[in-house]
Amino acid sequence: MPKLIPFHNTYKATGVNDDEAQDIVLIHGWGLHAIVFDDIVPALLERFRVTVVDLPGMGQSPMPNGDYTLDFLADEVLAIMPERAHVLGWSLGGLVALAMAGKAAQRVQSVVTVATSPRFTTGEGWDTAMKPDILGKFAEMFDEDHEGTLVRFLALNCKGSAAMREDTARLKEILYFCGLPAPKALRSGLDILREADMRTVLPALDMPVLMVFGENDHIVPAAAMAASEPLIHHGRTALIEQVAHVAFLSAPETFTRAVYDFYREYRLVA
Numbered sequence: 001m002p003k004l005i006p007f008h009n010t011y012k013a014t015g016v017n018d019d020e021a022q023d024i025v026l027i028h029g030w031g032l033h034a035i036v037f038d039d040i041v042p043a044l045l046e047r048f049r050v051t052v053v054d055l056p057g058m059g060q061s062p063m064p065n066g067d068y069t070l071d072f073l074a075d076e077v078l079a080i081m082p083e084r085a086h087v088l089g090w091s092l093g094g095l096v097a098l099a100m101a102g103k104a105a106q107r108v109q110s111v112v113t114v115a116t117s118p119r120f121t122t123g124e125g126w127d128t129a130m131k132p133d134i135l136g137k138f139a140e141m142f143d144e145d146h147e148g149t150l151v152r153f154l155a156l157n158c159k160g161s162a163a164m165r166e167d168t169a170r171l172k173e174i175l176y177f178c179g180l181p182a183p184k185a186l187r188s189g190l191d192i193l194r195e196a197d198m199r200t201v202l203p204a205l206d207m208p209v210l211m212v213f214g215e216n217d218h219i220v221p222a223a224a225m226a227a228s229e230p231l232i233h234h235g236r237t238a239l240i241e242q243v244a245h246v247a248f249l250s251a252p253e254t255f256t257r258a259v260y261d262f263y264r265e266y267r268l269v270a
Contacts, residue, residue, distance in 0.1 A: 007060035008053040008080045009034070015046030022109070022269070023082040024048040029091030029115075030189045031150050031181055033059025035174050036090070039252040047260075047269050051085070053077055055093070057185025059178045068188035070196050074099035078107065086268065088112040088259070091219070091245065092189055094211075095120075095196050101209075102201040110208040110268055111235075112259055115217055115245045117224040118198040118231055126199070128223040135194040142190065146183050150175070160216025160244040167250050202231040208266040209235035212258060214243040214250075238262070 013021035024044060026037045034052035044050050056076055057063035066072070073096045081087075086109045089097030094116025101108040121132040142149040154175060158167035202209070209232050213225040225237045238258045243250040263269040 004056075004062045004064045006053050006056055006076050006080055007034075008051055010049060010051045010082075011041065011045055013045050013047065013049045014042075018049060021047070021049040023051060023085035025051045025053065025077065025081045025085050025087050027053060027077060027087065027089035027093030027096050028055065028058070029089075029093050030193065031058065031153065031186055032171070032174060033061075033178050033181075035059070035177055036171070036246075037248065040248045040256050043252070043256040043260075047263075048086070049082075051081060053080060054178075055096070055185070057182035059181070063182035063185055068184060070095055070099050070192050071103075073192075074103055078104055081107070083107060084109060086110045086112070086263075088114070089116065090114040090248065091116055092193060095192065095198060098198045098201055098205070101205050101207060102198075105205065105207065108207055110210075110263070110266070111205065112210045112212065112262070114212045114247060114255075115214055115220050116211065117220045118202050118228055120193045120196065120220065123197070126227065128221055128227045130219065132194055135190055139187065139190045139194075142183075142187060146186065147180060150180070150186065156218055157245040158250075159218045160214075161246070161250045162242040163250050164244070167244070167246055170249060171246070199231060202228075203233050205232075206234055208262070208268065209233075210259070210262040211235075211237045212247060212255070213237060213239050214245055214247050215239055215241045216243065217245045219245045235266070236262070 012018040054061040087097040094113030248255045
């Protein structure tokens with residue numbers, strides 16, 4: 001049986017000669033799919049060839065058999081991405097991006113994470129996060145009501161945003177565009193968010209790293225920015241005001257400006 005590969009699509013650069021463009025890969029978060037990035041793709045195409053991917057079991061990607069772990073997700077995206085690329089990941093996708101950089105540093109030119117913490121739940125030496133039992137409660141609710149729990153989690157993504165009502169409506173529209181994700185992908189994704197700890201991976205990364213946080217994020221609190229900063233060996237953090245967990249959706253122009261400022265600062269683009 002042929003190997004199932006994640007759905008992915010590559011868009012040609014528009015602002016530079018496509019043959020000379022660098023590559024960037026966008027990785028979405030829990031429960032959604034690549035369409036969530038539609039508002040920022042045009043700005044990125046000014047300098048990059050953009051590849052978007054649906055994580056296994058989400059969007060248009062098939063749900064494979066076997067263990068669904070962070071390591072598995074990193075391998076799946078590495079298998080479809082260009083030989084060398086910048087990687088931008090949101091929330092769960094940010095964990096995947098960091099895992100990819102840790103596994104294949106020679107292929108990852110830079111990492112941008114959005115609303116991603118090195119650790120999403122509190123633990124020894126890490127207080128700026130959700131309590132593990134909050135995600136555990138979501139997992140219990142998910143077992144009882146897949147769709148309802150997913151919709152409630154999407155609403156939590158937008159809580160605190162200056163455009164909360166509009167953001168929530170957009171996320172729901174995006175969610176149903178490709179149908180509901182596979183239950184196994186959702187349940188295992190919650191486990192990854194609850195258990196992953198990238199605090200030893202992050203300091204070992206030599207490529208430039210930008211971690212973007214939302215001022216009013218109720219999933220990854222803005223306080224995690226100060227805790228994350230010392231872990232970044234080569235790079236920095238950025239805070240976007242008046243947004244919650246989906247900065248690129250709430251304030252796409254502000255978000256892409258922050259990303260390009262970082263790329264220019266580290267001489268990744270002219």
